[in-house]
Amino acid sequence: MPFKPIGFILAALLAAASTSVVAENSLDPILHKAIQAYQVKPHQPSERRLGPKEKLGQALFFDPFVSGPKKIACATCHVRSKGAGDGLPMAVGLGAKGISTERLAHSGAFIVPRNALPFFNRGSKDFRALFWDGRVQLGPTGLIETPLGSRQPAGFDSLLAAAAVFPPAEPDEMLGRSLKRGTQDTYHAELVTIDDEANNLQERTLNAFGNLVERLLETKSHNPQPVALQYRKLFAEAYPRTPLNEFRINHVGNALAAYIGAAFELKPAPWDRYVAGATSALTPEQKQGAFVFFGKGRCAVCHSGTQFSDFRFHGLAVPQMRVGKHNGYIDYGRAAATSRGEDRFAFRTPPLRNVTETFPWGHNGIFTSLESVITHHANPVPMLYKAQQQDPEEGSNAGRLLGFRSPILAEMAPLSKAEIELLMKFLKALSSEPVMPDSVALPATVPSGDRSFIRP
Amino acid sequence: MRPRTIRRLRFWSQLVIAFSLLFIVIVEYGRPFAVSWYYQDEYSKLALECDQSMHDEAALRAGTSGAAKDPALEVSGMVGLAVCHQYDVLRKRMLINGVSEERLALIGLKGLENEQIPVNRMVDPHRMDRF
Numbered sequence: 352m353p354f355k356p357i358g359f360i361l362a363a364l365l366a367a368a369s370t371s372v373v374a375e376n377s378l379d380p381i382l383h384k385a386i387q388a389y390q391v392k393p394h395q396p397s398e399r400r401l402g403p404k405e406k407l408g409q410a411l412f413f414d415p416f417v418s419g420p421k422k423i424a425c426a427t428c429h430v431r432s433k434g435a436g437d438g439l440p441m442a443v444g445l446g447a448k449g450i451s452t453e454r455l456a457h458s459g460a461f462i463v464p465r466n467a468l469p470f471f472n473r474g475s476k477d478f479r480a481l482f483w484d485g486r487v488q489l490g491p492t493g494l495i496e497t498p499l500g501s502r503q504p505a506g507f508d509s510l511l512a513a514a515a516v517f518p519p520a521e522p523d524e525m526l527g528r529s530l531k532r533g534t535q536d537t538y539h540a541e542l543v544t545i546d547d548e549a550n551n552l553q554e555r556t557l558n559a560f561g562n563l564v565e566r567l568l569e570t571k572s573h574n575p576q577p578v579a580l581q582y583r584k585l586f587a588e589a590y591p592r593t594p595l596n597e598f599r600i601n602h603v604g605n606a607l608a609a610y611i612g613a614a615f616e617l618k619p620a621p622w623d624r625y626v627a628g629a630t631s632a633l634t635p636e637q638k639q640g641a642f643v644f645f646g647k648g649r650c651a652v653c654h655s656g657t658q659f660s661d662f663r664f665h666g667l668a669v670p671q672m673r674v675g676k677h678n679g680y681i682d683y684g685r686a687a688a689t690s691r692g693e694d695r696f697a698f699r700t701p702p703l704r705n706v707t708e709t710f711p712w713g714h715n716g717i718f719t720s721l722e723s724v725i726t727h728h729a730n731p732v733p734m735l736y737k738a739q740q741q742d743p744e745e746g747s748n749a750g751r752l753l754g755f756r757s758p759i760l761a762e763m764a765p766l767s768k769a770e771i772e773l774l775m776k777f778l779k780a781l782s783s784e785p786v787m788p789d790s791v792a793l794p795a796t797v798p799s800g801d802r803s804f805i806r807p
Numbered sequence: 808m809r810p811r812t813i814r815r816l817r818f819w820s821q822l823v824i825a826f827s828l829l830f831i832v833i834v835e836y837g838r839p840f841a842v843s844w845y846y847q848d849e850y851s852k853l854a855l856e857c858d859q860s861m862h863d864e865a866a867l868r869a870g871t872s873g874a875a876k877d878p879a880l881e882v883s884g885m886v887g888l889a890v891c892h893q894y895d896v897l898r899k900r901m902l903i904n905g906v907s908e909e910r911l912a913l914i915g916l917k918g919l920e921n922e923q924i925p926v927n928r929m930v931d932p933h934r935m936d937r938f
Contacts, residue, residue, distance in 0.1 A: 381886075381889040381892065384886075384889075385882075385886040385889075388882045388885065388886065389879070389882060642886070642889065645882075645883065645886045646860075646883055646886035646887035646889065646890075647860060647863065647883070647887040649880065649883045651879070651882075651883060652877065652879040652880050652883055655879060661879075759877070759880065762863070762866075762867060762880055762883075764859065764860070764863055764887065
């Protein structure tokens, strides 16, 4: 008879002994301190719609009419469903057809030896340097600096606007080359009207800018082509107070920037909701990942701020793959923009929003998994070794690459496989959809009528 | 008193004494044993991580690395120290549950292996001035 109470009392005793030894070790207070210390602010999208200026930008973005041989558009390489990149390690410029992997079928095509960059939140003022090497950037006094130096045209609303007009003036990307150095498919046509174009970047770029505006608007013609008539209408609606003969390249850039800013602005990601106070927006594992990101991984030293970039330049000893912007075999990165020796092999810290969507990774697209790119920060040896096995020439560069590796990386604490998993889960929390749905962002057609690149 | 009542009283008082003794045994010996057995891996892991993060933080604060003294690096070092807070919380909870200082020191040392300094001496100030 007394056995029943005994069982009951025993159970109660055990329960008392083991209660609340360690309650959930909540990371929230610590994370909030880290957020304060780094002064991280959540991303808050602004109200975006397609006004007349954005409509003009949209037409220019999707219309291959903007390129020398009229064969390629911004939308060819900046594909909406590929994270606004192209899903290729390096972009395929003129001489190919289609979008994304379809372009690999054309062996003679020009390669743009860098991984195409996505456009997420590029309308934000946070972006103080554009392109992998920051060749379009805000100077110390807030002035726009570009490869055109003192000859940079005026009238651009933003850094993005100034950057957006360079791709149409890049020979391999959109402009094209002379017939001596290619075919009709890669011919710059009337967009270049100077001699010795191959050797004079500034002269050629300015020449292409002027000729592009003339192609779009035929300002001197009394009987323009139907395409030009449509562009005249779009320009007039976008800039109602500017007369036809006063349109310049900055009007093209400002419209492209207006469209890019509106079409690729992101909704708040789980991370933004968390920073704004929604404690349950991140999973416990993502919180642990954030803790590694802001702490011992030192990730936030470079991937900082709302966009997860310091907009500075660091060397990661990424194998070169024998392609590059210099003599075709090497990519000096930042040094191309500054001409300073110490900037060699450094690249802009990539912003990490939607980084889970922008396969493949790295300035030359050499990383095919997020895990491999994260591990490479801590230990570049396996990738360098693999590259050397595939191509002995790579090995002759490895020491140099390591010499220019950022000393900040030496301060990363050793990360376990489990911690790298946590980091990848955290990166997922930085992803969100664009505010604007595809149905609004994609046009029905473009003035030239070539709809090849209007794809989701 | 009726003999029956006395028998009952004796029975119940013996029962109460037996349970009280059992309670004391469980709380004083069983509980610390169970708690330290259950949390020892976590505890020695946190002790090691805390130790490492203190070394890192001290190095970053001193700016002796090749990287210039960088405020963001220092902040990352401070964030890294938060594992010492987790370590501390677990330590206090284990103490409250009757695990002895000596036993904690032993578990901690197992994690650090060849470090000869008792863990509490390293950890209490939360940072060190040497690394």
